[in-house]
Amino acid sequence: MQLVKQSPWQRFRPWVITAVVVLIFAWAFSGIPLASVKPQALIITKAIFHGLFHPDWSYVYTGDGEDLVTALVETLAIAFLGTFISAILSVPFAFLAARTKKGFFTPRSTLGKVILTIVRVFPEIVLAIMFIKAVGPGAYAGVLAVSIHSIGMLGKLFSEAVENIDRGPNEAIVAAGGSALDGLTLATLPAVMPEFMNYTLYRFEIAVRSAAILGMVGAGGIGAPLIFALQTRQWPKVGIILLGIIIMVTVIDFLSGQLRKKLV
Amino acid sequence: MESLLPERQFSQKWHIKGLLTVVLVILILFGSGQMTGVSTDFSWDQFWQILIKMTQPDWSYVSAIVTPILETIQMALVGTLLGTIIAVPFSLLAARNIMKNAVARGVIRFFLNLVRALPDLLLAALFVAIVGIGPMAGVGALTVFSFGMISKLFYEAIETIDDGPIEALTAAGANSIQTIVFAVVPQVFNQFLSYFLYTLEINVRASTVLGYLGAGGVGLYLSQTLSLFRYDRTAIVILAILVVVIIVDGISNRLREALA
Amino acid sequence: MASQTGTIQVKDVSKVYPNGTVGLDHINLDITSGEFVVIVGLSGAGKSTLLRAINRLHDVTAGEILLDGADITKAKGSQLRVLRRNIAMIFQNFNLVKRASVARNVLAGRVGYYSTFKSTFGLFSKADKEKAAENLNKVNMLDKYYTRADELSGGQQQRVAIARAMMQSPTVVLADEPIASLDPKTTKMVMDDLQHLNRDLGMTVVVNLHSVPLAMAYATRIVGLRAGKLVYDKPIAEVNEHDFDGIYAEAGDKE
Numbered sequence: 001m002q003l004v005k006q007s008p009w010q011r012f013r014p015w016v017i018t019a020v021v022v023l024i025f026a027w028a029f030s031g032i033p034l035a036s037v038k039p040q041a042l043i044i045t046k047a048i049f050h051g052l053f054h055p056d057w058s059y060v061y062t063g064d065g066e067d068l069v070t071a072l073v074e075t076l077a078i079a080f081l082g083t084f085i086s087a088i089l090s091v092p093f094a095f096l097a098a099r100t101k102k103g104f105f106t107p108r109s110t111l112g113k114v115i116l117t118i119v120r121v122f123p124e125i126v127l128a129i130m131f132i133k134a135v136g137p138g139a140y141a142g143v144l145a146v147s148i149h150s151i152g153m154l155g156k157l158f159s160e161a162v163e164n165i166d167r168g169p170n171e172a173i174v175a176a177g178g179s180a181l182d183g184l185t186l187a188t189l190p191a192v193m194p195e196f197m198n199y200t201l202y203r204f205e206i207a208v209r210s211a212a213i214l215g216m217v218g219a220g221g222i223g224a225p226l227i228f229a230l231q232t233r234q235w236p237k238v239g240i241i242l243l244g245i246i247i248m249v250t251v252i253d254f255l256s257g258q259l260r261k262k263l264v
Numbered sequence: 265m266e267s268l269l270p271e272r273q274f275s276q277k278w279h280i281k282g283l284l285t286v287v288l289v290i291l292i293l294f295g296s297g298q299m300t301g302v303s304t305d306f307s308w309d310q311f312w313q314i315l316i317k318m319t320q321p322d323w324s325y326v327s328a329i330v331t332p333i334l335e336t337i338q339m340a341l342v343g344t345l346l347g348t349i350i351a352v353p354f355s356l357l358a359a360r361n362i363m364k365n366a367v368a369r370g371v372i373r374f375f376l377n378l379v380r381a382l383p384d385l386l387l388a389a390l391f392v393a394i395v396g397i398g399p400m401a402g403v404g405a406l407t408v409f410s411f412g413m414i415s416k417l418f419y420e421a422i423e424t425i426d427d428g429p430i431e432a433l434t435a436a437g438a439n440s441i442q443t444i445v446f447a448v449v450p451q452v453f454n455q456f457l458s459y460f461l462y463t464l465e466i467n468v469r470a471s472t473v474l475g476y477l478g479a480g481g482v483g484l485y486l487s488q489t490l491s492l493f494r495y496d497r498t499a500i501v502i503l504a505i506l507v508v509v510i511i512v513d514g515i516s517n518r519l520r521e522a523l524a
Numbered sequence: 525m526a527s528q529t530g531t532i533q534v535k536d537v538s539k540v541y542p543n544g545t546v547g548l549d550h551i552n553l554d555i556t557s558g559e560f561v562v563i564v565g566l567s568g569a570g571k572s573t574l575l576r577a578i579n580r581l582h583d584v585t586a587g588e589i590l591l592d593g594a595d596i597t598k599a600k601g602s603q604l605r606v607l608r609r610n611i612a613m614i615f616q617n618f619n620l621v622k623r624a625s626v627a628r629n630v631l632a633g634r635v636g637y638y639s640t641f642k643s644t645f646g647l648f649s650k651a652d653k654e655k656a657a658e659n660l661n662k663v664n665m666l667d668k669y670y671t672r673a674d675e676l677s678g679g680q681q682q683r684v685a686i687a688r689a690m691m692q693s694p695t696v697v698l699a700d701e702p703i704a705s706l707d708p709k710t711t712k713m714v715m716d717d718l719q720h721l722n723r724d725l726g727m728t729v730v731v732n733l734h735s736v737p738l739a740m741a742y743a744t745r746i747v748g749l750r751a752g753k754l755v756y757d758k759p760i761a762e763v764n765e766h767d768f769d770g771i772y773a774e775a776g777d778k779e
Contacts, residue, residue, distance in 0.1 A: 024341065025341060025342075025345060027338070028337070028338040028341035028342050028345075029338075029342055030338075031334065031335050031338035031339075031399070032338060032339065032342050032399050032400065032403055033398065033399065033400065034400065037395045037396065037400055038394075038395055038396035041394050041395045041396075044393060044394045045394055048390065048393075048394070073299060074299050074300065076296075077295065077296035077299040077300050078296075078300055080292060080293070080296045081293065081296040081297060081300060081302065084289075084293060117506075117510070118506065121469070121502075121505060121506045121509050121510075122502060122506075123472065123473045123476075123483075123486065123502065123505065124473075125385075125473050125476055125486070126486060126490065126498065126502065129490050130311065130314050130315075131311075133307070133310045133311065133314060134306055134307045134308070134310045134311040135305060135306055135307065138300075138301060139299065139300035139301060139302075140300055140301050140302050140303065142300065143296075143300050143302055166617075166619075166622075168615060168617055168618075168619035169619045169620060169621045169622075171581060171615070171619060172613065172615060172619035172620075172632075172685075172688075173632055173635055174581065174608075175579055175581055175608060175611075175612075175613040176608065176609060176612065176613070176632065176633050176634075176635055176636055176688070176689075176692055177605040177606065177607075177608035177609030177635060177636025177637075177692070178605070178632075178635035178636060178643070179605065179635075179640055181640045181644075182635045182640055182643055182644075185640070185643070185644040186621065186624075186628075186632050186635065186643060186644070187621050187632075190621050190623050190624050191621060191622065191623060193623070194623065209383040210383065212383055212386065213383050213385040213386055216385065216389060216477065217476070220300060223386075226386070226389065227389055227477075230389055230390070230393045231393075242382075245381065245382070245383075245386065246378055246381045246382070249381035249382075250377060250378075250381050253381075268654060268657035268658055268661055268666065269653060269654065269657045269669070270657070270666065270667070270669045270670065272670060
């Protein structure tokens with residue numbers, strides 16, 4: 001019995017791929033100074049975990065507006081308002097970027113997709129800093145940063161929803177003598193609305209995480225007290241803030257997930 | 265003529281549920297507006313100044329950020345790889361069809377949920393505090409971040425596999441490691457690679473800003489140029505990020521399509 | 525509206541697609557008020573294109589189509605909308621807004637009579653709501669008034685679509701393969717509904733069908749298309765079943 005012969009490329013291909021992957025990672029590791037860890041890293045790690053298990057409960061609520069609960073509510077407010085504004089702003093971009101006609105050359109849709117890609121990749125932190133220059137430090141700048149940055153992702157998801165709907169009902173409205181706007185409001189929007197809401201909730205989950213970070217550059221929310229506590233090495237305070245963020249994110253993910261299940 | 269319209273209950277007729285939802289959303293919106301101090305105050309000339317400076321990028325700065333951009337990619341690669349290696353055993357322990365013990369599975373999943381609740385930049389801030397300023401902090405943050413993400417994607421992939429081969433191997437007398445090697449890995453390998461690439465895309469994007477907090481890579485140059493008001497240079501950094509993200513996404517998408 | 529009786533005159537109409545495919549080839553067809561015309565032919569023969577040209581969901585490249593004397597191929601804006609609201613259309617896949625209630629779907633048939641502002645916010649008049657209920661009653665769907673359209677079976681959805689068409693108070697009803705996605709029993713109900721529109725309400729009905737027996741059972745006149753050309757046109761009394769062998773023969777069979 002004789003085995004079928006493989007061509008040289010078939011025989012070497014796995015080796016070539018393996019070699020390329022190994023080379024890529026060798027290059028990657030070469031750039032990271034693995035030994036450059038601070039000597040007291042272990043001590044700090046222990047301190048953080050100690051803080052996590054012995055959190056500073058007194059910080060949870062003080063009533064003077066400088067406590068954990070206030071900061072978390074502010075974080076949620078930034079995420080909620082930002083996502084809401086973003087969802088509204090995303091709708092025109094979605095229709096701009098949606099490819100609803102067949103063909104190779106679709107300048108309108110391509111333009112929309114390019115704009116959305118740029119918005120999506122533009123770092124949210126940089127946006128936050130730009131807005132801080134315009135409106136001063138605080139939660140307002142955070143709201144603006146979330147509102148604009150989220151358009152990149154929401155606009156893309158919305159436009160895909162528009163591309164995937166059945167054009168038939170829209171045609172039926174036009175055939176009955178409706179205008180293009182009638183078709184949009186009576187057929188297209190009702191069809192895409194549940195998907196839009198689903199994506200908006202999903203984006204809200206992400207916005208809660210970003211809003212928790214934006215404070216690190218001064219754009220309101222829980223980020224500012226966290227970075228302050230880290231720099232001043234108040235580990236019990238770091239611990240309670242981390243716990244607060246984890247609980248907030250988990251609860252929001254759960255609630256939003258339940259709501260999204262209902263939408264479908 | 266008598267009306268043919270069917271009767272509806274009061275609550276249905278006035279859309280009570282929908283109305284309440286709308287009222288609730290409006291209340292939260294107003295509350296959020298109060299809380300965040302949103303107003304119509306907006307210094308347009310400040311904002312325009314920044315934007316105008318950004319539209320005139322300082323091209324001579326490109327050479328200065330090549331090395332940090334490459335460092336960013338290295339961080340992303342290393343972080344994703346380390347995170348994936350740690351994630352594999354955890355994903356097996358969290359998969360319903362591998363880990364039959366519901367309590368142990370629940371504990372593992374709870375732990376994974378906790379890890380996933382931490383945003384990438386928050387991890388970066390923590391790791392900067394722990395290991396000090398530099399790319400190691402970024403690698404640490406990305407490792408933990410990709411660990412949380414990959415382990416969830418992996419265990420969901422494992423749960424969708426066909427149980428037949430597992431049964432066949434168990435029937436042939438294989439132990440649990442042999443079962444995983446011969447029945448689980450071949451079924452999920454391509455999906456794993458695809459998720460690895462997907463996570464790498466996200467990590468490349470994340471790694472570009474981690475440096476803002478001192479965790480290595482090109483993000484450091486974001487914070488430097490911004491604090492010196494050199495927005496013409498900030499624009500170069502953002503453009504470089506855009507280019508890298510588009511290239512990595514493009515390559516990764518190609519590879520993922522080939523895997524599918 | 526005495527002048528609107530539902531006559532359709534298709535005069536020397538051709539349609540050539542941008543890629544050169546000929547959809548319709550010099551079609552001439554006079555449909556008088558109150559006819560029940562069935563158009564038969566193979567898939568791709570141009571049945572659908574012809575029907576969609578009549579209410580101008582498709583543009584034609586040459587010729588004119590007169591509806592009660594008005595040329596729809598050159599109508600614009602609100603003039604086109606007014607012409608269209610006199611022509612109701614029923615689609616193969618119903619084209620209901622799946623996530624809206626049956627009532628809202630039926631009322632959508634009235635859009636041609638409302639401003640966009642009013643239709644958007646659902647400000648339909650009491651009279652129209654009554655009319656929607658009446659029309660749903662006629663197709664035995666009144667009990668589903670508040671039901672969401674996606675909870676209905678295919679046959680039920682098509683009957684809602686017929687109620688929507690009736691809302692337009694049209695003089696002409698076009699039906700593009702209305703029964704292609706239905707089972708035999710609902711097929712009969714839908715065809716009976718169309719017959720009711722024709723016989724009892726005096727509307728001109730034009731239907732695309734695949735099935736010759738169904739055409740023979742309901743039509744007052746049968747028109748055959750083949751490769752974009754009108755190859756057959758006879759009142760039902762003169763139709764012989766073997767006439768259709770030519771229409772349904774593949775191009776290669778005859779040679």
